[in-house]
Amino acid sequence: MARSERPAKDIENLPKETRDIIKENVNYQGINASNVVEAVPKYNRARGEKVIKNKNNAWIVLGRDRPSTKVSGYGGHGGTQCASIDIVTGRMSSVKGGPKSDIFVAPNFKSDAARIYISQKTDIDKNFDLVEGGVGMSKAKSGIGIKADAVRIMAREGIKLVTQTDKYNSQGGKVKSTSGIDLIAGNDDSRQTVRSIKWTGLEKINFLQPLVKGDNLTEALTEVSKQIGDLATRFDQFCKAQMRYNTALQAHTHTVPPLPAVAIPSVELVPSFLLTNIQQFTNAIYTSWGQSKNLSAFRKDYLNEYGDRWICSRYNRTT
Numbered sequence: 001m002a003r004s005e006r007p008a009k010d011i012e013n014l015p016k017e018t019r020d021i022i023k024e025n026v027n028y029q030g031i032n033a034s035n036v037v038e039a040v041p042k043y044n045r046a047r048g049e050k051v052i053k054n055k056n057n058a059w060i061v062l063g064r065d066r067p068s069t070k071v072s073g074y075g076g077h078g079g080t081q082c083a084s085i086d087i088v089t090g091r092m093s094s095v096k097g098g099p100k101s102d103i104f105v106a107p108n109f110k111s112d113a114a115r116i117y118i119s120q121k122t123d124i125d126k127n128f129d130l131v132e133g134g135v136g137m138s139k140a141k142s143g144i145g146i147k148a149d150a151v152r153i154m155a156r157e158g159i160k161l162v163t164q165t166d167k168y169n170s171q172g173g174k175v176k177s178t179s180g181i182d183l184i185a186g187n188d189d190s191r192q193t194v195r196s197i198k199w200t201g202l203e204k205i206n207f208l209q210p211l212v213k214g215d216n217l218t219e220a221l222t223e224v225s226k227q228i229g230d231l232a233t234r235f236d237q238f239c240k241a242q243m244r245y246n247t248a249l250q251a252h253t254h255t256v257p258p259l260p261a262v263a264i265p266s267v268e269l270v271p272s273f274l275l276t277n278i279q280q281f282t283n284a285i286y287t288s289w290g291q292s293k294n295l296s297a298f299r300k301d302y303l304n305e306y307g308d309r310w311i312c313s314r315y316n317r318t319t
Helices: 016-028 214-250 271-302
Strands: 050-053 058-064 083-089 114-122 141-147 195-197 202-204
Touching (some): 214 271
Antiparallel strands (some): 050 058, 058 083, 195 202
């Protein structure tokens, strides 16, 4: 996690005469949430915008879609039905040297510190420079973007991420397909290998992998472990049957003509050979027993809701 590079009280970007006045008592500025003198850039306001601001670089701009300069967005292109609310704090926060009070600035979705941007019609993914992912790029539709160094969404009860709640989007277009939910760390969807989509015969590069459904995975792994267990049981039964056969074969005798004489066992069935053979089957049976025991522990720990390492989330679900 990156650390802050700036001091708690930064007056370097203020005019020199202002710095000289407040330098002696800078440590007392702003105590108990009182006023503090700090560098705040000037906003290059468009004619159709209503701006609410304070002296500490906090802004609310009511206008039309404008992600950057006055000519940007659908507002800059003269579009209608693109009302916007831009709530931003810390303009120029991340630029080298920090905010300066002697320049005019436009909205900057990269360098401004924190923002909630709401627009009736906008290209929200393009505005925030987001990758396409599996959901795709939203264009000329209503959008809300939330950006800061750290974003936390909290609820005292539940949080739902829900898609396709309505039959029509904000532009009156019919919603014809279900868009899912992408979780993309690092704003990078290019680290996945090429994945074949067999049912369409297509191949798509940078395909995000689908989330696993825990109940279905548990059911599948339970069936796999059951099949392995059944195989181990059959092998155990085979080994025991083979041992009984070997023991009977060792003691086998029969008469040979012309005299009623008794034939001795074959040289291959001498005790030393049979003992080695029996030891091998004994080891196999012991291994099979151990495997069955391990499978039982695996089911208990991983595939059981009350297991210590249950593979499903106890709280979070997906469709």
